[in-house]
Amino acid sequence: MGYGDYKIGNVTISRVYFVEGIGHNLFLVGQFCDSDLEVTFRQHTCFIRNLDGVDLLTGSRGNNLYTLSLKDLMASSPICLLSKASKTKSWLWHHRLPHLNFGAINHLARQGLVRGLPKLKFEK
Known part of the structure; x- marks a missing residue:
């Protein structure tokens, strides 16, 4: 497992974890809040918005876990994660x-x- 900073436009989410065994990044709600983003949960969807109300990321709920798809975001902007043990x-x-x-x-x-x-x- 390692972690790095994740950049969404001009916003940086610090210490995003990558877990090799599951092949995904783990975000904590507090990480978004610490970056002045708003997190909203609905029954089947979650939204990550900036303070102007613009949706930056949208997630869906499955098995009581909200997942964010970064594929659309990755197509529009380059992403770099640095790993540290x-x-x-x-x-x-x-x-x-x-x-x-x-x-x-x-x-x-x-x-x-x-x-x-x-x-x-x-x-x-």
Whole structure:
């Protein structure tokens, strides 16, 4: 897993994660908000808008997960993501498991409740 900055027009979204195993980028809602963008969720759709109300990205909902298609955006503007290795496996799993605290991650590992989660001692 690595991360980089993602540029949409004149807006930069910092620390966008790329997970090799699933081949997709992971965006956190807070990343858009930190870049002065508005995020709106509807039953089957989500919208990322600038402060002028212009839609920059549109996503769709499937299996309770909103996904953004960047294909249309990529056709209109070049994209560059730089990858940097994460600091530790602990932080990697912290991010993969919606920012669970490390005690909870250790419990999941000990009990074998998450497929693929190594049986390690997870620490900050």
